[in-house]
Amino acid sequence: MYTANNAGARASTRSSSRSSAPVRLPSDRRRPGNTGGQLRGAGRALRNKKFIHPSKFIKTATVTEKSEYVSVNTFSDFSLDSRILANVLAKGYNNPSPIQDKTIPIVMQGRDLIGIANTGTGKTAAFALPLIHDLIHAMDHHAIIMAPTRELAQQIQEECLAFSKNCGLRTALLIGGASMNMQIRDLRRNPRLVIGTPGRIKDHLQQRTLSLSGITTAVLDEFDRMLDMGFIRDITSIFSAMPTNRQTLFFSATMEGEIEKHVRSFSHDAVTVSVRENVTVDSVNQDVVYYRAREEKIDKLHDLLIAKNRGKTIIFDDTKHSVERLCKALVSRGFKADRIHGNKSQAQRTRAIKRLKENEIDILVATDVAARGIDVADISHVINYSQPNTYEDYVHRIGRTGRAGNTGNAYTFLEKE
Ligand code: AMP
Numbered sequence: 296m297y298t299a300n301n302a303g304a305r306a307s308t309r310s311s312s313r314s315s316a317p318v319r320l321p322s323d324r325r326r327p328g329n330t331g332g333q334l335r336g337a338g339r340a341l342r343n344k345k346f347i348h349p350s351k352f353i354k355t356a357t358v359t360e361k362s363e364y365v366s367v368n369t370f371s372d373f374s375l376d377s378r379i380l381a382n383v384l385a386k387g388y389n390n391p392s393p394i395q396d397k398t399i400p401i402v403m404q405g406r407d408l409i410g411i412a413n414t415g416t417g418k419t420a421a422f423a424l425p426l427i428h429d430l431i432h433a434m435d436h437h438a439i440i441m442a443p444t445r446e447l448a449q450q451i452q453e454e455c456l457a458f459s460k461n462c463g464l465r466t467a468l469l470i471g472g473a474s475m476n477m478q479i480r481d482l483r484r485n486p487r488l489v490i491g492t493p494g495r496i497k498d499h500l501q502q503r504t505l506s507l508s509g510i511t512t513a514v515l516d517e518f519d520r521m522l523d524m525g526f527i528r529d530i531t532s533i534f535s536a537m538p539t540n541r542q543t544l545f546f547s548a549t550m551e552g553e554i555e556k557h558v559r560s561f562s563h564d565a566v567t568v569s570v571r572e573n574v575t576v577d578s579v580n581q582d583v584v585y586y587r588a589r590e591e592k593i594d595k596l597h598d599l600l601i602a603k604n605r606g607k608t609i610i611f612d613d614t615k616h617s618v619e620r621l622c623k624a625l626v627s628r629g630f631k632a633d634r635i636h637g638n639k640s641q642a643q644r645t646r647a648i649k650r651l652k653e654n655e656i657d658i659l660v661a662t663d664v665a666a667r668g669i670d671v672a673d674i675s676h677v678i679n680y681s682q683p684n685t686y687e688d689y690v691h692r693i694g695r696t697g698r699a700g701n702t703g704n705a706y707t708f709l710e711k712e
Pocket of ligand 1: 387388389390391392395413414415416417418419420670
């Protein structure tokens, strides 16, 4: 177990061998306002927390040689338009991932579907490829893709643009934090594919700047997250503006709770395909860091951040304010950090993620909601500076590391009684 006592010892040997990392100086230790402990406004966040036994945060990654997935199909077997096929190959995709292999033939048949898959499994292409194929062959077809966060919606649009290069497909991105007028301008150009978050899509429907009466396919990505975030009323009203004889595709990390009930009410005879992997067991070393007093907490974090093996890191904290303060404290200690949370504009969030991707910073401090959908391949550490609300949230958080055959590291801060 990674305890308060050995944390300092390990870090001090590591810091001496890495000259570029900020070394913890005595003057950093008790700077007022830089404690990074529980902050005002965190009360509501704390009330939402369910008890998770500390033992669930500790596990050694099992370094099993993963047998390469042998796909049943090749991309050429899917009868996709040759331009789409060329774009897929240009992106460097040689073979379909399991979710693509299993779902693309079903979606191509026009069936409704619920795909149970974690982030990072290639689910975007699983729905985007057959969808784009349909749109460029049936000129009267229209589609909508909904995602829980702006970042995810933006990433989906980028992928769709890459897959539909040279196909003349017009798209519009409808997300909060961006100019309504620009979106209205894009909608006037009659895009055949609209991608967005439920709140902004509903705003456009209410303002009658968007009509969904011609929708032939609707996709809901990370449906479980959308429900967690309280989008069900918006989604229900968006569905009521669409024809019922559409194709509907859901993607979700789980089928728990109310999910199945909603899926059934919004779809017809949906096929279920599951390729869920247990990200926590396989590829992430998980441990806890105990701290005794609030003032000690940020020093423990500092120790972790100067460890030799640390690469890009996402640190989760509870509230917009605590994220803001923690990021400031880290920057003042010499770390290259930025932050994303709900008070940041879309442009600021996009810039922070770009800075992380392009190695300008190596620490991103984030709230759960803002971090959803971030696709940065080489995250070495996820640090839960505050405990996640549920074990499900924990799985989502630590799933940001240990991707693409790498072993990741996850640390969860716990207060010692
Ligand atoms: P997603 O789950 O759609 O966010 O995809 C996760 C990552 O895997 C993205 O960086 C994709 O570009 C990449 N990816 C998706 N499908 C494939 C594939 N068949 N071959 C290689 N990379 C892929």
